[in-house]
Amino acid sequence: xxxxxxxxxxGLICVAGAVNLLVQSHPINSALSLVVVMGxxxxxxxxxxxxxxxxxxxxxxxxxxxxxxxxxIMLLNAGAEEHTKGSIIALALGVPGMLIAAILIAWVLxxxxxxxxxxxxxLPGHPKDIAQLLFHDFLLPFEVTSILVLxxxxxxxxxxxxxxxxxxxxxxx
Amino acid sequence: xxxxxxxAMTATTLxxxxxxxxxxxxxxxxxxxxxxxxxxxxxxxxxxxxxxIMFVDPLMDERKSQKTLGGIALLGAFAAIAATLFQAQPQxxxxxxxxxxxxxxxxxxxxxxVAAITAVVILTSYEYMEVQQIRAGEYYGLILxxxxxxxxxxxxxxxxxxxxxxxxxxISTYVLAGFRRRASISSEASVKYFLLGxxxxxxxxxxVALMFGATGSTSISVIAEKLAAGNHSLLVYAxVALMFxxxxxxxxxxxxxxxxxxxxxGAPSPVVGFMSTAPKAAVFAVLLRIIFxxxxxGTLWLxxxxxxxxxxxxxxxxxxxxxxxxxxxxxxxxxxxxLLVAFAALPANGIPAAMFYTAAYxxxxxxxxxxVSHFANxxxxxxxxxxxxxxGRRSPIxxxxxxxxxLSLIGIPMTGGFFAKFYVFxxxxxxxxxxxxxxxxxxxxxxxxxxxxIIVVMYMREAQEEVxxxxxxxxxxxxxxxxxxATIYLGVVPNRVLIYAQTSVSELTSSSAPIASGxxxxxxxxxxGH
Numbered sequence: 001x002x003x004x005x006x007x008x009x010x011g012l013i014c015v016a017g018a019v020n021l022l023v024q025s026h027p028i029n030s031a032l033s034l035v036v037v038m039g040x041x042x043x044x045x046x047x048x049x050x051x052x053x054x055x056x057x058x059x060x061x062x063x064x065x066x067x068x069x070x071x072x073i074m075l076l077n078a079g080a081e082e083h084t085k086g087s088i089i090a091l092a093l094g095v096p097g098m099l100i101a102a103i104l105i106a107w108v109l110x111x112x113x114x115x116x117x118x119x120x121x122x123l124p125g126h127p128k129d130i131a132q133l134l135f136h137d138f139l140l141p142f143e144v145t146s147i148l149v150l151x152x153x154x155x156x157x158x159x160x161x162x163x164x165x166x167x168x169x170x171x172x173x
Numbered sequence: 174x175x176x177x178x179x180x181a182m183t184a185t186t187l188x189x190x191x192x193x194x195x196x197x198x199x200x201x202x203x204x205x206x207x208x209x210x211x212x213x214x215x216x217x218x219x220x221x222x223x224x225x226i227m228f229v230d231p232l233m234d235e236r237k238s239q240k241t242l243g244g245i246a247l248l249g250a251f252a253a254i255a256a257t258l259f260q261a262q263p264q265x266x267x268x269x270x271x272x273x274x275x276x277x278x279x280x281x282x283x284x285x286x287v288a289a290i291t292a293v294v295i296l297t298s299y300e301y302m303e304v305q306q307i308r309a310g311e312y313y314g315l316i317l318x319x320x321x322x323x324x325x326x327x328x329x330x331x332x333x334x335x336x337x338x339x340x341x342x343x344i345s346t347y348v349l350a351g352f353r354r355r356a357s358i359s360s361e362a363s364v365k366y367f368l369l370g371x372x373x374x375x376x377x378x379x380x381v382a383l384m385f386g387a388t389g390s391t392s393i394s395v396i397a398e399k400l401a402a403g404n405h406s407l408l409v410y411a412x413v414a415l416m417f418x419x420x421x422x423x424x425x426x427x428x429x430x431x432x433x434x435x436x437x438x439g440a441p442s443p444v445v446g447f448m449s450t451a452p453k454a455a456v457f458a459v460l461l462r463i464i465f466x467x468x469x470x471g472t473l474w475l476x477x478x479x480x481x482x483x484x485x486x487x488x489x490x491x492x493x494x495x496x497x498x499x500x501x502x503x504x505x506x507x508x509x510x511x512l513l514v515a516f517a518a519l520p521a522n523g524i525p526a527a528m529f530y531t532a533a534y535x536x537x538x539x540x541x542x543x544x545v546s547h548f549a550n551x552x553x554x555x556x557x558x559x560x561x562x563x564x565g566r567r568s569p570i571x572x573x574x575x576x577x578x579x580l581s582l583i584g585i586p587m588t589g590g591f592f593a594k595f596y597v598f599x600x601x602x603x604x605x606x607x608x609x610x611x612x613x614x615x616x617x618x619x620x621x622x623x624x625x626x627i628i629v630v631m632y633m634r635e636a637q638e639e640v641x642x643x644x645x646x647x648x649x650x651x652x653x654x655x656x657x658x659a660t661i662y663l664g665v666v667p668n669r670v671l672i673y674a675q676t677s678v679s680e681l682t683s684s685s686a687p688i689a690s691g692x693x694x695x696x697x698x699x700x701x702g703h
Binding site for chain 2: 150
């Protein structure tokens with residue numbers, strides 16, 4: 001019962017965040033609402049028993065991808081959104097269209113697909129299975145990847161620095 | 174750079190407890206044994222020395238650090254040779270890290286080769302760095318880390334690990350190619366190499382994925398078993414072709430050779446000596462494993478065409494070059510072709526011939542580039558054919574050593590190049606591939622022309638303008654002595670190396686009835702760990 005309540009609450013938060021994302025006119029506000037959407041989706045995954053997907057959702061989407069988004073927005077120095085005639089037409093056609101599509105999909109999923117109750121731990125893809133592969137069977141490739149990352153960083157240090165920093169001039173010495 | 178080290182450190186310290194944690198899982202030996210670590214000992218040694226260099230580099234005055242860092246790197250390369258010899262003891266032969274790496278005569282051969290090449294390259298760079306005013310810290314670090322990737326490629330028996338090792342070796346060479354920051358030609362080389370190289374690795378990875386899709390495994394022994402059981406779906410052929418494209422690029426085999434001359438021309442000469450030998454040797458080791466151990470189907474004609482094209486294109490294009498570095502670049506394409514010829518032969522002759530060729534080619538090519546790098550002087554100004562005029566009179570020793578390396582590249586008796594070609598061509602003759610044999614022999618005759626042209630220019634032409642020749646410094650002298658010694662040793666008493674290479678034939682081919690021997694080795698490993 002608690003599961004269901006939590007699931008519905010976070011589902012509502014997720015939808016509210018998504019709607020807010022569209023309503024906000026400043027890109028930064030939209031990006032922050034996207035964080036809410038990603039975070040509440042992660043909780044939904046967790047409640048469905050997909051712990052690993054939930055963790056990856058937080059790390060990759062809510063973490064890395066969102067940081068990139070915000071960086072790009074700040075870099076472009078994007079201002080507030082402007083409404084044109086085209087965007088009003090898109091609004092008038094898009095909102096009813098979206099609603100119809102959502103109802104159709106929900107109807108198909110509920111009636112046509114053979115959905116049946118499933119216990120929480122019945123699905124594969126547990127963190128334990130993944131850990132078994134990552135830290136046991138493929139331990140060596142996993143560890144060696146850190147050298148790969150290290151030389152990539154070294155490479156960017158070398159290639160990004162100015163030539164004077166790499167090659168000291170002979171006149172100085 | 175400090176940040177880099179901290180990330181690397183936290184990464185390793187974080188992983189260690191996690192590895193322990195998985196010990197609670199019901200499977201049997203979960204923590205790597207000491208023997209597992211000894212099976213990657215040369216790689217561990219090289220990584221440690223690479224990190225030491227990066228720690229020492231910021232602590233030292235930039236202008237005085239080059240010799241010290243070079244010394245540490247050299248020590249690292251020799252320690253890796255010692256680790257390889259230690260690892261080659263019979264009790265450590267076998268699979269490690271749950272079928273990820275295998276130590277055997279084959280892997281030890283290539284480990285030794287890579288470590289020796291690394292040592293000679295570091296010796297060549299020892300004075301070069303100062304002449305060209307290149308900062309040493311990252312340079313030596315990248316060479317050592319690159320050597321980690323190359324060593325790992327030769328012992329890895331799992332395509333995922335091979336891919337990561339290939340990336341390590343490739344990315345470090347992309348960066349090394351761009352180390353002459355003042356020369357725009359060097360940046361061009363780096364960017365070109367990086368873009369085309371990433372494209373090629375993507376091909377390789379795609380091939381691995383298709384192979385995984387077809388056989389359900391990325392382990393070479395399991396793939397061999399599945400293929401032996403008659404699984405020859407279209408996916409397998411597509412996977413093999415894509416993997417061959419990726420690896421063909423890395424060894425500069427035609428038609429994937431277009432990057433070679435530009436990259437070799439722009440990169441610092443010692444680096445060219447490095448990347449035309451060590452990564453190539455490692456990739457050829459991977460190819461040997463894929464072709465002869467996994468017995469992938471459909472490779473014969475791929476290799477036939479690639480070998481014939483590489484030899485012909487490489488030799489004909491080299492005829493018209495006026496820049497010595499470009500000439501040697503085309504010559505290295507041609508030599509990749511000769512080497513590929515060995516892959517078309519039967520395993521019993523082809524494997525030792527290919528291994529011998531990689532060793533002989535490494536010795537003579539690295540020597541030739543060492544001479545070029547010394548003679549090129551600051552900013553690599555003197556790399557044209559005209560600059561070599563009259564060198565025989567002004568610097569007899571330098572000219573004489575270069576002559577011996579060039580004669581070896583032609584394949585004159587008493588040099589390593591002769592026996593390398595001899596074994597390859599006799600292997601292909603025994604496989605009854607007469608067409609390829611004829612193309613190969615014709616090409617060696619064409620190749621003789623442009624190597625002899627350099628010798629003629631050095632000894633029989635008067636210099637138009639005075640090109641300064643500095644006396645040979647200690648590091649370079651040692652590097653030249655080592656590669657000269659190896660070239661002549663392989664040319665006078667080739668038997669020991671050849672017999673050693675022949676022992677790996679059975680290692681590669683017998684493991685195609687693999688899982689049995691694999692699990693035996695595994696249980697042996699488990700028991701000696703307890």
